[in-house]
Amino acid sequence: MKKHLKTISSLSIICAVVAILLAATNHITAPIIKEQENEAAFAALTEVFPGGEGFEQIDISEYELPSTITEAYSEKSGGYVFKIETAGYNSGFVIMCGVDANGAVTGATYIASSETLGAEKGYGDTLIGSTKDTIDSVATVSGATKTTGAYKNAAKDAINASVILGGGTVDLRDEAQILNDNLSAALPDGEGKFTSLFITEELDGVSAVYKADNGKGYVFISGENFIATDANGEVISDVDDELKSSISDSAKKIIGSEITEIDISGYENMPKQVAKAYKTTSGNYVFELKAAGFGINGDAYYNPSGEHIIIKVSATAEGKIIMCETLSQKESEGIGDACANPEFYSQFNGKKEANYREIDAISGATLTTNGYKTAVSKVFEAIKILKGDD
Numbered sequence: 433m434k435k436h437l438k439t440i441s442s443l444s445i446i447c448a449v450v451a452i453l454l455a456a457t458n459h460i461t462a463p464i465i466k467e468q469e470n471e472a473a474f475a476a477l478t479e480v481f482p483g484g485e486g487f488e489q490i491d492i493s494e495y496e497l498p499s500t501i502t503e504a505y506s507e508k509s510g511g512y513v514f515k516i517e518t519a520g521y522n523s524g525f526v527i528m529c530g531v532d533a534n535g536a537v538t539g540a541t542y543i544a545s546s547e548t549l550g551a552e553k554g555y556g557d558t559l560i561g562s563t564k565d566t567i568d569s570v571a572t573v574s575g576a577t578k579t580t581g582a583y584k585n586a587a588k589d590a591i592n593a594s595v596i597l598g599g600g601t602v603d604l605r606d607e608a609q610i611l612n613d614n615l616s617a618a619l620p621d622g623e624g625k626f627t628s629l630f631i632t633e634e635l636d637g638v639s640a641v642y643k644a645d646n647g648k649g650y651v652f653i654s655g656e657n658f659i660a661t662d663a664n665g666e667v668i669s670d671v672d673d674e675l676k677s678s679i680s681d682s683a684k685k686i687i688g689s690e691i692t693e694i695d696i697s698g699y700e701n702m703p704k705q706v707a708k709a710y711k712t713t714s715g716n717y718v719f720e721l722k723a724a725g726f727g728i729n730g731d732a733y734y735n736p737s738g739e740h741i742i743i744k745v746s747a748t749a750e751g752k753i754i755m756c757e758t759l760s761q762k763e764s765e766g767i768g769d770a771c772a773n774p775e776f777y778s779q780f781n782g783k784k785e786a787n788y789r790e791i792d793a794i795s796g797a798t799l800t801t802n803g804y805k806t807a808v809s810k811v812f813e814a815i816k817i818l819k820g821d822d
Contacts, residue, residue, distance in 0.1 A: 477505060480539035480556075481513050481530035495596055498589035498604055504597065509533055512594045515543075516586040520579035521766070522546040527556070527583060529590035537562045537587055551576030552583055559587045567591065574796040578766045618658035618669060621648040631755045632712050632746040633685040636678050641686060650686065652679050691718055699817050703810035707742075709818065716754065717815055718746045723807035725800040726768045727761070737762035741771055741800070743807055745780070749819065751812050753788070756780035768800035777804075785812040 477487050486508035492501060503515035510533030518525050526544035531537055540556030551573045558570055567588055572580040592602040605613065616624045622644030629641040629650075640653040649662045659669045659676075665683030667676045691710040696702050702709075708720040723741040730736030739762035746754040758772045770776055771794060779791035788808055793801040815821075 476528040476541055476543055477513050477530075480528050480541055481507055481511060481532075482539060484509070484511065484513070484530070484538075487513065490597065495593075496604070497593045497596055500586060500589045501593050504593065506597075510598075511538065512590075512597060514590040514593055516589055518582045518586050520545075520547050520552070520582035522548070525552070525579075525582055525586075527586045529556075529559075529587050531590050531594040535563050535591055535594060537567075537591065540583070540587055540590075542583070547576075547579045549576045549579060551579045555580050555583050559584065562587060562591075564588075564591050564595075575767055577770070614658045615642055615651045618651045619644055619649050619660035622646065622651070623648075626651065629686065630744060630746065630757060631686075632691060632716055632718055633682075633689050633714060634716075634748060634752075634754055635682040635685060638679075638682050641682075650683060652682055654679065685714070689713065694818065701817055703813055705807045705810040706814050709814060711818075712746075715749045716746060717749065717811075717818065718744070719811055719814060720744055720759070721807040721810065723803045725761070725771065725803035726763050726797065729799050729803065731799070734764065741804060741807070743777070743804065745808060745811050747811050747815060749815065751785055751815055753780050753783045753808075753811065756808065763797065763800050768794060768797040770794045770797065771800050771804055780808055783808075785809075788812075 478484055481487075484507040487505045490504040490506055490512075492504050497504070500516045500518050501514050502517050505513040507513065507530075511531055513528060513530045516527045516529060518527065524544055524546050525542065527540060527542050529537060529540040537559045540559050542552050542556070545552050555573065559567065562570055567584065570584055572584060592604065595602050603610075612624060612626065615626045616622060623646055625645040626642040627645055629643055631638075631641060635641070635652075637654045638652050639655075642651045642653075644650070647663055649660055649668070650665070652659045652661070654675065657671065657675070659667060659671055659679045661667050661679065661683045665680065665687050667679050667683070671679070690713050694709040694711055696706060696709050705721050705723065706719055707722050710718040712718065721743040723743055725741050727737040727739040727741065739760075741761040741763065742759040744757045744759050748754065756777045758777050761769060761772050763769045763771055776792075776794060780788060783790070789805060791805070
């Protein structure tokens with residue numbers, strides 16, 4: 433027992449000493465690293481703003497700039513250079529970006545990076561000449577979308593910051609903030625907290641439905657309109673009679689929709705991709721699917737995760753997909769994980785057996801795309817089996 437206690441005591445002392453040494457090392461090296469980064473930042477001024485003169489640092493505490501902007505310098509011709517701290521695959525991604533008086537990127541380079549693929553090297557050159565109207569057209573690098581996407585967003589922040597420093601105004605909200613603000617404006621009683629509903633019924637002209645977390649009502653998105661209803665489905669937004677009637681009908685379908693799980697164990701021919709099946713009170717179907725993408729199949733160079741892509745699909749009894757959504761996935765980071773983006777999986781909405789293949793594949797992720805499409809195709813097969821048509 434004493435020997436055991438002695439061993440524990442020794443290990444505790446060793447751990448304490450190591451922790452102290454690491455803390456001391458960090459205390460010594462952190463200021464050195466920061467100083468080297470600052471020196472690199474000053475050296476990068478003329479690199480990202482060729483021919484620039486008279487650089488002066490700006491006190492940015494007086495301005496509401498993008499949160500990634502940590503330093504700003506003015507240039508005598510009316511341009512600016514910004515130091516931007518962001519994250520790609522990893523944190524600590526520091527970029528310098530110049531913007532001229534006309535709002536065009538003059539140059540961009542990174543001065544600190546812990547990215548793993550090296551895609552940041554030279555990417556700044558592709559941003560030269562970009563403006564707020566053209567930067568979205570600059571392509572990210574396939575296989576390194578997080579790194580190059582972060583780089584491009586940093587340049588966007590620099591362009592926006594130059595507008596603000598020049599006396600202009602910029603909406604700095606991201607898409608999620610804009611969506612929530614629109615939902616809150618439509619239904620103030622929702623107190624700013626909404627959850628997207630998985631749609632199991634066909635709704636005329638409705639692209640999305642959000643429910644207030646406090647149960648005060650719903651917001652239906654139809655085109656560019658955000659139309660609110662109370663908890664009973666009564667439309668409370670000021671809209672014309674035609675739209676009011678349409679949304680009222682949709683609300684009744686949503687509120688009255690219930691699903692019951694189907695025991696699929698008795699169906700011998702049920703595709704293995706179908707993990708669960710449900711039927712709605714209106715006769716539609718909902719499926720949980722297991723897609724074998726890169727995570728299952730892998731390739732000769734990279735280890736797969738061993739995880740299926742889990743997909744949820746609702747469809748009519750006639751075989752028309754109402755809504756498709758990725759529930760979970762462990763595909764390749766920055767490549768196949770794009771299957772979790774609404775831009776990808778929403779392409780299946782409204783598709784039928786004849787045209788479900790007509791979607792844009794994920795660039796560089798053939799196994800993910802094909803596995804996903806194969807799983808979705810089993811929806812049509814499963815419906816026929818459940819209806820007794822097969």
